[in-house]
Amino acid sequence: MDWFFNFPDMSRSDLREFKKTVDFAFTDFSRTYGQSIEEFFEPLLMFLVWFEKLFINTPWPVIIFSILLLAWIGSRSILIVVGTFLSFMLIGYFGMWEDTMSTLAIILVATFLCIAIGIPLGIAMARSNKVQAAIVPVLDVMQTIPSFVYLIPVVMLLGIGKVPGLIAVCIYAIPPIVRLTNLGIRLVDKDVLEAADSFGANYWQKLFGVQMPLALPTIFAGVNQTIMMALAMVVIASMIGVKGLGLPVLRAISNQYLALGLMNGLAIVILAIIFDRVTQKFGLRMQKYRNEGKD
Amino acid sequence: MNSKNILIKVNQLYKIFGDGDKSALDLVKNGMGKDELLEKSNCVLGLNNINLNINRGKIQVVMGLSGSGKSTLIRHLNRLIEPTSGEILFNDTNILNLTSKELIQFRQNNMSMVFQKFALFPHKTVLQNVGYGLAIQNISKDQWSEKAQKWIKRVGLDGYETYYPGQLSGGMQQRVGLARALATDAEILLMDEAFSALDPLIRSEMQNILLDLQSELHKTIIFITHDLDEALKIGDRIAILRDGSMVQDSDPQEIIMNPADEYVSDFIKDINRARVIQAKSIMTPTNTKSSGATVKEDMVLEDILQIMSDAPSKPVTIENSKGKITGKIEMVNLIEGMKRPKSLGTNITG
Numbered sequence: 001m002d003w004f005f006n007f008p009d010m011s012r013s014d015l016r017e018f019k020k021t022v023d024f025a026f027t028d029f030s031r032t033y034g035q036s037i038e039e040f041f042e043p044l045l046m047f048l049v050w051f052e053k054l055f056i057n058t059p060w061p062v063i064i065f066s067i068l069l070l071a072w073i074g075s076r077s078i079l080i081v082v083g084t085f086l087s088f089m090l091i092g093y094f095g096m097w098e099d100t101m102s103t104l105a106i107i108l109v110a111t112f113l114c115i116a117i118g119i120p121l122g123i124a125m126a127r128s129n130k131v132q133a134a135i136v137p138v139l140d141v142m143q144t145i146p147s148f149v150y151l152i153p154v155v156m157l158l159g160i161g162k163v164p165g166l167i168a169v170c171i172y173a174i175p176p177i178v179r180l181t182n183l184g185i186r187l188v189d190k191d192v193l194e195a196a197d198s199f200g201a202n203y204w205q206k207l208f209g210v211q212m213p214l215a216l217p218t219i220f221a222g223v224n225q226t227i228m229m230a231l232a233m234v235v236i237a238s239m240i241g242v243k244g245l246g247l248p249v250l251r252a253i254s255n256q257y258l259a260l261g262l263m264n265g266l267a268i269v270i271l272a273i274i275f276d277r278v279t280q281k282f283g284l285r286m287q288k289y290r291n292e293g294k295d
Numbered sequence: 296m297n298s299k300n301i302l303i304k305v306n307q308l309y310k311i312f313g314d315g316d317k318s319a320l321d322l323v324k325n326g327m328g329k330d331e332l333l334e335k336s337n338c339v340l341g342l343n344n345i346n347l348n349i350n351r352g353k354i355q356v357v358m359g360l361s362g363s364g365k366s367t368l369i370r371h372l373n374r375l376i377e378p379t380s381g382e383i384l385f386n387d388t389n390i391l392n393l394t395s396k397e398l399i400q401f402r403q404n405n406m407s408m409v410f411q412k413f414a415l416f417p418h419k420t421v422l423q424n425v426g427y428g429l430a431i432q433n434i435s436k437d438q439w440s441e442k443a444q445k446w447i448k449r450v451g452l453d454g455y456e457t458y459y460p461g462q463l464s465g466g467m468q469q470r471v472g473l474a475r476a477l478a479t480d481a482e483i484l485l486m487d488e489a490f491s492a493l494d495p496l497i498r499s500e501m502q503n504i505l506l507d508l509q510s511e512l513h514k515t516i517i518f519i520t521h522d523l524d525e526a527l528k529i530g531d532r533i534a535i536l537r538d539g540s541m542v543q544d545s546d547p548q549e550i551i552m553n554p555a556d557e558y559v560s561d562f563i564k565d566i567n568r569a570r571v572i573q574a575k576s577i578m579t580p581t582n583t584k585s586s587g588a589t590v591k592e593d594m595v596l597e598d599i600l601q602i603m604s605d606a607p608s609k610p611v612t613i614e615n616s617k618g619k620i621t622g623k624i625e626m627v628n629l630i631e632g633m634k635r636p637k638s639l640g641t642n643i644t645g
Contacts, residue, residue: 198375198402198406
């Protein structure tokens, strides 16, 4: 009856052997290909460094002015622009300007990458049920697996630095944009698609002329969520060498600096709120046909 | 009707929804009905051996209750639905053999469609909606917007070009739908319960717009409806579907005078016969002039009654559109014509 009370697990030595095999296999893999993978990402690293420098070295009034301009173009709301101005002044006044710029740079690049990969992926999923069935479990894993777990292989392969940090952020932040692009396209009214079909529209004409425009609000919700999740990842990414607002937070945790942690944490929150409000307003403005009543 | 006038020929068309539709097809061909098929093979019988000839330049109405397969049938004509078996000939080309590229060409050039729920593009303006069929043919914007403009004007929506569909009433939206279908200059117009979602006054108005356009354009129109009054008003020919089978396909007058079975009888039970039956359907053929007034052979009984009430004993003379005398009608004929045929049963008691 021993098996009844003790789980019939594999022996300790077997288990050790198993883990060793996996570890060695991956170490071998990273020894063999690590160099070439790193070289593959070299241009991305150069770009990241350049982009971050651009943000840090540009005089702060120019940056603030550009950000306010973008906020205005995106939201057309005085309230949001004024809020953005005050927020950035406050961040700068408390000495977090440089860190904020670093964070901004990596968030923008991460968001851009996620959109560039995520939207086509979402379109492919919407087109075929098989593709959807294959990708959904992958997204589930990406969203639920603790970030630290995939940090291990990423760091083993690429070491510590901006690129592995960016990859970690993207793994965490890409699922919403993929999911919501897929969902948005699938939710487009079948009647309207049938109409497009009946007039002889081909696949691309339907995609770009009907499905994407009508899915835009949903896709935009995905972009919004992706940005939010990228920001949430900033602290964890700083553990593997990404500079920015996450680093002081990390320092604050290990040293119990309450004020430092709070300040930088709140700066991240402020960035998140600004991004969120501006993108949401922009999303709303792009579908004005929904909001206009009869007149 | 000689075969030159036939534009679309539907031959032995079957559609079975569900898995294993090929084996179910054999069951249906051996005479299995809709309910039995559903029970035995879990397949739904959509269309059962449909044969239909659609004449060039005429309005062919397809009628039936919901679930009778009429919307399924119309979607076979532009292959929004693929049949299980059968053929659809358009000018002797089998539409079902078109490659996907040819099919797109065919839809762009030969057929356009108006939908029950309008199915307008909510993110496009009225102008862009109407021009859609042309815009996707890579026609320059100047050209398609000019053409779209013309049709917007023709359906009476001048000035609404920049509006979005959501800002228009149902009737106006369907005018946009109609203009969108007409803008491609397709020879065939498919109308899937196009006016069913509109309220009665607007519906009648749209029917008049359609008839008015048709008298000028002479398109081949396939019009789906469940409303007999509508069918009688606009149809040159009416086909009646029941459970996916064709029950009757004939001249509207023929349907009222000689319903093929109980189902059709049920359909026509409640119509106002005096207002739809025409003189030619009840007249006694003769070529001599009678003592009463002279009327055209397509005059409805109600109007003849009005004329005859002045001189009830004098039979009226009937002449055809060329003025040739073709028959006469006496008061008895009128009464006989207006009463329901015996097979229809009667609701009068006592």
